[in-house]
Amino acid sequence: MLRANNITLSYGNVPVLAGASVSVEAGQFVSLVGPSGSGKSSLLRAIMGLQETTAGTIETSGLKQTDIGILFQDDALLPWRTALENVALGLRLRGDDPRHALEQAEVWLERLGLTGLCGRFPRELSGGQRKRVALAQVLALRPRLLLMDEPFASLDAIVRARVTQDVVDLVEGERIGVLLVTHDLEEAIALSDVVYLLSNGPRAHIASHYSIPIPRPRNLVKARSHPAFAPLYERLWSDLSEVVDGPRRLGVAA
Numbered sequence: 001m002l003r004a005n006n007i008t009l010s011y012g013n014v015p016v017l018a019g020a021s022v023s024v025e026a027g028q029f030v031s032l033v034g035p036s037g038s039g040k041s042s043l044l045r046a047i048m049g050l051q052e053t054t055a056g057t058i059e060t061s062g063l064k065q066t067d068i069g070i071l072f073q074d075d076a077l078l079p080w081r082t083a084l085e086n087v088a089l090g091l092r093l094r095g096d097d098p099r100h101a102l103e104q105a106e107v108w109l110e111r112l113g114l115t116g117l118c119g120r121f122p123r124e125l126s127g128g129q130r131k132r133v134a135l136a137q138v139l140a141l142r143p144r145l146l147l148m149d150e151p152f153a154s155l156d157a158i159v160r161a162r163v164t165q166d167v168v169d170l171v172e173g174e175r176i177g178v179l180l181v182t183h184d185l186e187e188a189i190a191l192s193d194v195v196y197l198l199s200n201g202p203r204a205h206i207a208s209h210y211s212i213p214i215p216r217p218r219n220l221v222k223a224r225s226h227p228a229f230a231p232l233y234e235r236l237w238s239d240l241s242e243v244v245d246g247p248r249r250l251g252v253a254a
C-alpha cells in the first residue's frame, strides 16, 4: 500500500535521513520510533508530500490523494464551526452534497462516542473529545491509509487509552493501513503489527524492525499482558538505547 524506499533528506546542508525505508500493507498498523530529533516527523512529512527529499522513492500503489488521511498532534478544527460542521466540512470539500455530508458526519461522531456533542464548538469540548472530532473528520473521508504524527501526545493516560482503542477497532474493522510516529514504545508495541526503529541522526536510517505477534482483534490493555509483550519491550528499549548511546551501553546493561 505504501513503500518509502531509501528516503534521503536534508534541511539546507544539514543531513537528516540517509536511505530510510518503511512500508505499510493494507490492514497493517505500523509504528515508527527512534531517538528524539532523528528524523521521524521528517520521514512522515516526506511521505505526506510536505517535505522535499533529495533521494528515494515513495510509492502509494493504487491510492489517490483523497485515500490518505493525515492526523497531527494539533487538531485542525475550525473554532467557529460546531463539531458536526467541522466533520461535514471535509466531506463537503470533497464534493458530497450538504445533506449527505451532515448525515455522514453524524454517523462518525456517533461511532466515536460523541452523540449529543455534535452541536458544540471546539472550545466547548475537552482535549479528548476534540481529538475524537478530528479523528471523525479524517475517518469520515474513508481513508485507506492513515498517517499520524503523535496525534495522542497531548491526551491524559485514560483518554489516550480510549482514543487509541477506538483507532485500533476502526483500523481492524475497515482494514486501513496506518503509519504512526510515536515516542511511546509501549504504545507502539500494543498498537502495531510492525515497529520500525530509526537510528540516531544525522543521516538516520532504519536500524531495525520488529514483527509484533500479538493476535487481533486487540484489546490494548490485554495486549500488554501478552507473553510476547515484555520481551519485545525490553529488546526495543535496549536497541533504542544502543542507537542513542552506542553499543558500549548494551555491554554495561548486560
Ligand SMILES: Nc1ncnc2c1ncn2[C@@H]1O[C@H](COP(=O)(O)OP(=O)(O)OP(=O)(O)O)[C@@H](O)[C@H]1O
Residues within 6 Å of the ligand: 011, 016, 034, 035, 036, 037, 038, 039, 040, 041, 042, 043, 183, 201
Ligand atoms: N524545518 C526545519 N528546518 C531545519 N531543521 C529541521 C526542520 N525540521 C526539523 N529539523 C531538524 O531535523 C532533525 C529531525 O527532526 P524531526 O522533527 O524529523 O525529528 P523527530 O525524530 O521527529 O524528533 P522528535 O522525536 O523530537 O519529535 C532535527 O535535528 C531537527 O532539528
